[in-house]
Amino acid sequence: MSSESLRIVWIYPDLLSTYGDRGNALILARRARQRGMPVEVLEVRSDERLPATADIYLVGGGEDGPQALGAQRLLADGGLHRAVAQGSVVFGVCAGYQLLGTSFFAKGVQCRGLELLDLRSDRGESRAVGELAGEIDPRLGLPPLTGFENHGGRTHLGPEVSPLARVTAGVGNDGATEGAWRGKLLGTYSHGPALARNPALADLLLRWATGAHQLPPLDDTWSDRLRNERRSAVAAARA
Amino acid sequence: MPLRAKVASSVSRTAAALSRAAGRGDGSVIGGWIGLKIDPDLLAHLSAGRAIALVSGTNGKTTTTRLTSAAVGVLGRVATNSFGANMPSGHTSALAKAGSTPYAVLEVDEHYLAQVLEATEPHVVALLNLSRDQLDRAKEVAMMAQLWRAALVRHTDVRVVANADDPLVVWAATPPGDPARGINPPHVTWFSAGQRWHDDSWVCPECGSTIQRSGEQWWCTGCPLRRPEPHWVVEDEGVLDPTGAWHKVSLQLPGKVNLGNAATALAVAAEFGVRPVDAVSRLGIVTSVAGRYAQVDKDGRNIRLLLAKNPASWLEAFDMADDAPTLLSINARDPDGLDTSWLYDVDFAPLRGRQVLITGDRAYDLAVRLDVNDVPFQHVRTFDDALRSVPPGRLEVIANYTAFQDIRAELDRVI
Numbered sequence: 001m002s003s004e005s006l007r008i009v010w011i012y013p014d015l016l017s018t019y020g021d022r023g024n025a026l027i028l029a030r031r032a033r034q035r036g037m038p039v040e041v042l043e044v045r046s047d048e049r050l051p052a053t054a055d056i057y058l059v060g061g062g063e064d065g066p067q068a069l070g071a072q073r074l075l076a077d078g079g080l081h082r083a084v085a086q087g088s089v090v091f092g093v094c095a096g097y098q099l100l101g102t103s104f105f106a107k108g109v110q111c112r113g114l115e116l117l118d119l120r121s122d123r124g125e126s127r128a129v130g131e132l133a134g135e136i137d138p139r140l141g142l143p144p145l146t147g148f149e150n151h152g153g154r155t156h157l158g159p160e161v162s163p164l165a166r167v168t169a170g171v172g173n174d175g176a177t178e179g180a181w182r183g184k185l186l187g188t189y190s191h192g193p194a195l196a197r198n199p200a201l202a203d204l205l206l207r208w209a210t211g212a213h214q215l216p217p218l219d220d221t222w223s224d225r226l227r228n229e230r231r232s233a234v235a236a237a238r239a
Numbered sequence: 240m241p242l243r244a245k246v247a248s249s250v251s252r253t254a255a256a257l258s259r260a261a262g263r264g265d266g267s268v269i270g271g272w273i274g275l276k277i278d279p280d281l282l283a284h285l286s287a288g289r290a291i292a293l294v295s296g297t298n299g300k301t302t303t304t305r306l307t308s309a310a311v312g313v314l315g316r317v318a319t320n321s322f323g324a325n326m327p328s329g330h331t332s333a334l335a336k337a338g339s340t341p342y343a344v345l346e347v348d349e350h351y352l353a354q355v356l357e358a359t360e361p362h363v364v365a366l367l368n369l370s371r372d373q374l375d376r377a378k379e380v381a382m383m384a385q386l387w388r389a390a391l392v393r394h395t396d397v398r399v400v401a402n403a404d405d406p407l408v409v410w411a412a413t414p415p416g417d418p419a420r421g422i423n424p425p426h427v428t429w430f431s432a433g434q435r436w437h438d439d440s441w442v443c444p445e446c447g448s449t450i451q452r453s454g455e456q457w458w459c460t461g462c463p464l465r466r467p468e469p470h471w472v473v474e475d476e477g478v479l480d481p482t483g484a485w486h487k488v489s490l491q492l493p494g495k496v497n498l499g500n501a502a503t504a505l506a507v508a509a510e511f512g513v514r515p516v517d518a519v520s521r522l523g524i525v526t527s528v529a530g531r532y533a534q535v536d537k538d539g540r541n542i543r544l545l546l547a548k549n550p551a552s553w554l555e556a557f558d559m560a561d562d563a564p565t566l567l568s569i570n571a572r573d574p575d576g577l578d579t580s581w582l583y584d585v586d587f588a589p590l591r592g593r594q595v596l597i598t599g600d601r602a603y604d605l606a607v608r609l610d611v612n613d614v615p616f617q618h619v620r621t622f623d624d625a626l627r628s629v630p631p632g633r634l635e636v637i638a639n640y641t642a643f644q645d646i647r648a649e650l651d652r653v654i
Contacts, residue, residue, distance in 0.1 A: 014441035023583030026611050047449045063379040148578045191580040226603035
């Protein structure tokens with residue numbers, strides 16, 4: 001960690017907070033505090049400078065216009081690139097995942113991404129809307145991914161990133177893989193929000209940020225019930 | 240009315256009556272649907288000769304429509320779609336059922352506003368608010384504002400009554416005119432009803448710059464878009480009209496949001512020539528609207544039903560609810576929207592210190608949300624379990640759309 005407390009930056013809630021993205025910040029902060037870590041959550045609006053010294057950066061979902069604007073402002077600001085160079089963790093969801101790549105489409109126009117992840121996104125033939133599930137890359141040691149997706153993009157991964165998961169329900173990147181990760185950067189199409197549905201993923205980000213190999217377990221009774229219920233719903237929809 | 244329209248209108252009424260008799264629904268949609276199949280222009284035919292007001296927006300449509308009907312009722316009979324059937328089939332059904340009336344006040348789903356403007360050629364359109372709602376199938380909010388704006392450009396003769404506190408609504412209501420072609424911008428009467436929800440309007444819809452807020456004022460930092468001076472304003476327990484006269488409003492509906500809806504209703508009625516002093520007492524006769532705000536006594540509990548469909552309306556519901564045991568019920572069926580992520584756009588902290596029960600198809604999503612929000616709760620499987628779990632007295636029930644209908648069904652479809 002960079003200072004006394006774990007610093008979490010929620011990037012541009014004025015632009016990129018369409019799908020309950022605040023939830024990811026709330027859950028990360030809570031799970032850190034429950035382990036006794038002091039936490040600071042900074043909400044940085046798009047007319048403010050992005051601090052380059054935080055531990056975890058969250059980029060959420062948004063409509064086409066705000067996504068393009070968000071990418072432009074992040075490129076102009078440069079803070080996120082500096083933070084990544086210093087080893088900070090970045091977690092992007094949906095539009096926030098796409099803009100971490102080299103390019104994406106918004107309002108029919110190809111836009112330049114931040115080039116932090118080796119991937120590019122274009123438009124699919126149809127919108128992907130519904131439950132999303134997958135088996136996560138075994139190297140990350142996490143239980144299956146569960147979430148809700150709602151996007152018109154298809155994402156193509158380059159050789160420098162690994163898929164976050166192999167899709168078992170829904171579309172994700174392209175119907176076969178979902179999300180991507182490299183180093184301490186990770187992106188996904190999952191809402192729910194993603195960290196509410198996947199508390200183990202929240203703990204992975206906390207471990208990356210703190211360097212801890214293990215974190216004390218928490219009471220996840222309600223998340224476990226939610227995960228089981230969603231898994232049954234996906235299975236029932238398929239039957 | 241052309242013969243085809245007459246036949247369609249008559250068949251439409253019959254189908255609605257059959258639907259009600261068969262217990263299949265309240266007949267507010269099916270009749271209109273069949274009528275429109277026989278005569279696609281039926282809605283236009285049924286609208287001809289009536290002075291019509293349309294009411295649209297994300298939240299408060301049904302209640303504002305009811306209040307507006309009551310206010311316009313000062314002048315004569317009013318046709319209205321009072322069961323929230325707010326698409327063209329519902330409008331057709333409502334007008335056919337009402338027979339000939341001089342006035343109509345119609346609630347319109349925000350996605351259908353352009354189409355219904357075209358068909359009904361209204362005298363007034365009221366634009367309440369735009370916020371995120373069922374994003375898995377609804378249009379994204381900024382796109383909705385764009386559609387409204389484009390529709391109003393084609394109907395610059397309609398009088399607009401719009402919410403000065405919502406930047407998206409203000410932008411939608413003020414398309415530029417085209418003086419060279421003799422097209423003037425629409426005439427707008429602004430009302431201020433306060434707005435608790437700001438998270439969909441931080442970015443200017445005109446230029447993409449940041450919108451600043453200070454108190455009730457808001458302005459774009461990059462272009463001239465700013466809050467217009469409202470003509471109708473909620474003040475204390477009443478409404479200030481454009482002449483500066485204050486009218487006490489005694490509603491049976493709870494919350495500041497309903498005072499705002501009352502101000503809107505008075506502003507719309509004024510466009511028909513209704514004086515607020517004549518209309519204001521009629522607003523107090525509205526008790527509940529399609530079950531919303533209804534109170535039912537059962538097993539010693541006084542149950543009050545509050546509908547909350549999206550983040551903005553949850554904030555309003557917390558404002559209305561008494562400090563009493565509260566049951567929250569969440570579903571995510573088609574009419575509700577399938578994505579429950581919005582639960583994190585709502586701060587449930589106002590419920591701390593109350594006995595909170597949760598139920599519904601998606602109670603576990605709510606459980607995780609409340610846990611993160613430090614709001615203790617108890618999960619119950621059924622509505623009866625909830626009733627047994629609270630002491631005699633008031634039980635506030637806050638539920639989203641189908642969860643609300645489920646509970647309403649338990650209470651014999653209370654209206």
